[in-house]
Amino acid sequence: MDERKNIWQSRFYTVPRVYMSLVGIWPYHRFRYRCFLFVPMFTFSITILIPQLKTCLKTIEDDWLSLNTDVERNILQRHTAYGRYITLTYGIFMQFVGILLISKSVVIMLLEDTSDATVSSLVAEAKLPLRVEYGEMLNQYLYPMAVHCYLAVFSHISITIAVDSCYIALIRHACGMFAIVGHTLEHIGKDSNDNFDLKPDKVKDDNYNKTLGCLRKHLHVIQFAELIESTFTNIFLVSVCLNMIGGSMIGIQVVLNLNDAKDIVEPFAIYIAQLIHLFLQFWPAQFLLDYSILPYESICRSNWYYTSRRCRKLLFLIMNRSLLPCKITAGKIVPLTIENFGRVLKTMMSYFTMLRSFK
Known part of the structure; x- marks a missing residue:
């Protein structure tokens, strides 16, 4: 885990890490902290259009x-x-x-068995209309x-x-x-x-x-x-x-x-x-x-x-x-x-x- 954190703390990723953290979309921060930053940034950027x-x-x-x-x-x-x-x-x-994207996902989930605990995260992700990273939680809370x-x-x-x-x-x-x-x-x-x-x-x-x-x-x-x-x-x-x-x-x-x-x-x-x-x-x-x-x-x-x-x-x-x-x-x-x-x-x-x- 420490090695993974060191990768993103290196100087090669300083700019994206800092700005993604600033706007609250850096996925490795806690959810509460991300919301604290994202909500005001999103509000200021969108409300000016109104x-x-x-x-x-x-x-x-x-x-x-x-x-x-x-x-x-x-x-x-x-x-x-x-x-x-x-x-x-x-x-x-x-x-x-x-509707086409959602229907394709629903059909695949109904036709293929997802109850097996040995189903890998990669196979589970293929059943969704968007490529997401939920880790091991995806197998438990697929629906x-x-x-x-x-x-x-x-x-x-x-x-x-x-x-x-x-x-x-x-x-x-x-x-x-x-x-x-x-x-x-x-x-x-x-x-x-x-x-x-x-x-x-x-x-x-x-x-x-x-x-x-x-x-x-x-x-x-x-x-x-x-x-x-x-x-x-x-x-x-x-x-x-x-x-x-x-x-x-x-x-x-x-x-x-x-x-x-x-x-x-x-x-x-x-x-x-x-x-x-x-x-x-x-x-x-x-x-x-x-x-x-x-x-x-x-x-x-x-x-x-x-x-x-x-x-x-x-x-x-x-x-x-x-x-x-x-x-x-x-x-x-x-x-x-x-x-x-x-x-x-x-x-x-x-x-x-x-x-x-x-x-």
């Missing part, structure tokens, strides 16, 4: 209440309905993966430990669905608001003709008033997109890094179990779920990037030449701001786009090839 998310949701409420026409409501409803379809499909699939693993699977999947569905809903709302701004700008000058007044009175200049409203709404949506970025950027940095490494390791398990139909189901389902989870971080961000330049394209399609000079100045401001599209990044480093998603997949394959060479 005010940010509440601000995002409050913005959505205000935007819905600010819509004045049925056309605007229909545009926003169309975009949110598309987001609902994505999140519903994603939620069903992820819950199916969780309670199995319930613990089942609840952990359900919790992990539920948290993943909650975060991803919230992210997708926020992105689709931002895209809908950009679409509303673009729709209004595209119809600027449509009711004018060659006899329009180049310097009308500001009160009577309908095109100017509409454009001014679009400018304010455009800046508001940009601020909302920046709020989404600040809320999720650090989460996505951790998620992308872990998925690249984890996806490569799960891919190795899939390859190693190609000839065993029973053992390939679990890693293959997890591998597909990881890819979809990663894809749904990049794909909505690509939508936001594309829709953020929609006001620029809408102005180009409008009859801007039938508007007053003051209106054209506002249109120029909107076009100038639209040249800098809104982006969601991973840690302010990597923009989440479909192109970068392809690069992440290539990186995962590189890790996969490297790990496979060690086999």
Whole structure:
């Protein structure tokens, strides 16, 4: 036992040991001590997200209440309905993966005899959906430990669905608001003709008033997109890094179990779920990037030449701001786009090839 402790007390593991102890996840500490450290660290790190998310949701409420026409409501409803379809499909699939993992474990436990005291811990661990280390206690309390693993699977999947569905809903709302701004700008000058007044009175200049409203709404949506970025950027940095490494390791398990139909189901389902989870971080961000330049394209399609000079100045401001599209990044480093998603997949394959060479 002393030799085992000396291994982790060596200078080679100083950094992970110190920081894992600091956040309360060092498994060799007493349970009470781990809880004493973990609870406040977890509370401080998670609760800061609640005010940010509440601000995002409050913005959505205000935007819905600010819509004045049925056309605007229909545009926003169309975009949110598309987001609902994505999140519903994603939620069903992820819950199916969780049920599959739990069902496989339950079936194995029912079909194979676990009452024999000579069953090794390795064999017992193979019956669980997660690889855990309970030592000799696993043989004695296999079923309670199995319930613990089942609840952990359900919790992990539920948290993943909650975060991803919230992210997708926020992105689709931002895209809908950009679409509303673009729709209004595209119809600027449509009711004018060659006899329009180049310097009308500001009160009577309908095109100017509409454009001014679009400018304010455009800046508001940009601020909302920046709020989404600040809320999720650090989460996505951790998620992308872990998925690249984890996806490569799960891919190795899939390859190693190609000839065993029973053992390939679990890693293959997890591998597909990881890819979809990663894809749904990049794909909505690509939508936001594309829709953020929609006001620029809408102005180009409008009859801007039938508007007053003051209106054209506002249109120029909107076009100038639209040249800098809104982006969601991973840690302010990597923009989440479909192109970068392809690069992440290539990186995962590189890790996969490297790990496979060690086999």
